[in-house]
Amino acid sequence: MEDEQDLPEQIAIRMAKRERILASGQDAYPVSLPITRTIDQVKNKYPDLEIDVATGDKVSLAGRVMFQRNTGKLCFATLQAGTGSRIQVMLSLDKVGEEKLEEYKELVDLGDHLFVEGEVITSKRGELSILVDSWSIAAKTIRPLPNLHNELGEEYRVRHRFVDLIVRDRAREVVQIRSKVMQSLRNTFTKDDFIEVETPMLQTIHGGASARPFKTHSNAFDTELFLRIAPELFLKRAVVGGIDRVYEINRNFRNEGADRTHSPEFAMLEAYEAYGDYNTMAELTQTLIQNAAMDVFGTLQVQLEDGEVNDLSGEWARVSMFESLSEAAGVEITPDTDIKVLKALADKEGLEIDHPLHGKYVEELWEHFVKGGLQKPTFVMDFPVDTSPLVRDHRSKPGVVEKWDLYIRGYEQATGYSELVDPVIQRERFVAQVKLSAAGDPEAMKLDEDFLKALEFGMPPTGGMGMGIDRLLMSLTGLGIRETIMFPLVK
C-alpha cells in the first residue's frame, strides 16, 4: 500500500486505529472468539419481550456494526449478522467502565466486526438489546461502508458485490434464491433417478451449440483448447455408455456480446433421458421449473421485481413453429415454401437476413411475427431441419425436426430435442455444418470424429433438454442477468 499520506483520509484514520489496537496488545483480527449465540438465535428466543426487561440471560455474539449512536455515558450500536438480521447492543459507563467505553468510542467504526458479551435485555423504548459487559474487535475494517441511505450506483454494486451484499437485503436474498433453485432442480432430478455428472470444460473441439468459443492454449499438450460452449456431446457419450438418465449443471462460455440477457459465462443445465423423447423432456422441463417456483416461493404465481406476476401454473401451451408463423404472417409457410418467398417476406417486413439456410429465414420470421407475443410459458414445437444439426427428423411431419424451445415472457428459456442418434445422418449433418463454416459462418459446428465414433457404438433413443440457469433466475425474479450472477464479468 502507498504512503499513509496518500491514502484517503478515512482509510488513513482506520489504519491508525488498527495500529493502536495492535500496539495495545489486542488482536485486530482474532483467530477465534467464544461465541455462544447467533443474532438470529437471540431474536428467535425473545420475539416479544416487554419494555425495559432484564432477562438475566448472558450471551456472547458478534456482528458487523451498521449504525452507531454514541452519547456521553451510554452508547448504542446495531450489529448485523451475515443473514442480514440485526440486534442492538448497548455499552454503558457502569457496565464496561470509563476506560473501555472511551476506547470503544475511539476505536470502533461503522463496518467493523464487533464481539460482545452481555445480558439480553430490552431498552426503555422496548428494543431487544445486549447490555454489554465486555467487548472486543472481531475484525477491524479499513475502508468505510458506503452511505446506507442512498441506493448504490449500478457499477459500484457489481464491482463491489461484497459491499452490496453487506448493505442491500435484496442482494443477499437473490444469492439465497439462486441456491434454493439449484437445490430444487437437483431434488427433482434425484427423485426421477437422474444422476449428476461433470464433463470437460476444456475441449479440443467445441461442439453442441452454434456459438463462437473462447480459445486458450495448453502448454503441456502444446495444443489449442476451447472453453466449452455446451456439454451436449459429452453427455451423449455418457448415454452411449449406459448412463441412461444423466444431467449436468455447470458453466458454458460463449464469446458473444453481453447485454441484459447474455453473459459470456453462464450456468447451463442439460439433461438426457434414454428412451425419452422431446415430449417427455417438455414434461420434465415444466416439472423442474414448477417445482423450483413451489420450493422457493411456495407459489406458481411468481412476483417479479417490477411488480408483475409471472404465472407458471397449469399445463403449458404447445404450438407448432410453422403453424404459428403461418397464422401470424397471414400466409401459409411450410418447409417446402420457396426460399425466395421467405426472402421477399423478410424484405417486406424490413428484416435484414443474409444467410444461405431456409430454416434461418423461418426462425427469423418466426421471431419477428410470433415471439414477442408469447408471455405465458409456451413450448414452440418442430423446428427446421437445416438449423438443428443434432436433432432427429420428426416421426411424421416431413421437413422438420423434433425440437422445441420454451419461451417465458418473450425470452427463450429452454430447449429440448428428440436426439439424433443415427451415426450416418449425424455425419451428414456435420459435413453440412463444415461447409457453412468454410463459407465463413463463425458459429457453424465442427466435425467431431470421436463423438461420431461413440454414436457408432449405438446410442439408444434419447430425449434431451437444456436450460439456462441464469435465465431461469431471471424468469423467477424479473432481474437482469447481472443481478442473478453474484460476480458477473466486469472489465
Added chain:
RNA sequence: GCGCUUCUAGCUCAAUCGGCAGAGCAACUGACUCUUAAUCAGUGGGUUCCGGGUUCGAUUCCCGGGGAGCGCACCA
C-alpha cells in the same frame, strides 16, 4: 462491433453560458446514560476518469483513450 448518454469527496448526487468546486450521509474535535438514518456546536477532506489541444485561465469547449449505462447487431 456501431450509435447515444455518462464519469465530480469514502458513498449518493449538485454546480460551472470558461473565472476560489458544493450538499446529505460518512470522517475528525467537543457536549450528551435510552438512542435507533440519534441530536447539537465546530473542523477537515477533491489529479472533477486518463492523455493531448484551444485559452490569460479548462472540471466545463475540442480531439484521442478508458470504464459504465441504454439502444442496435450477434447470441441463450
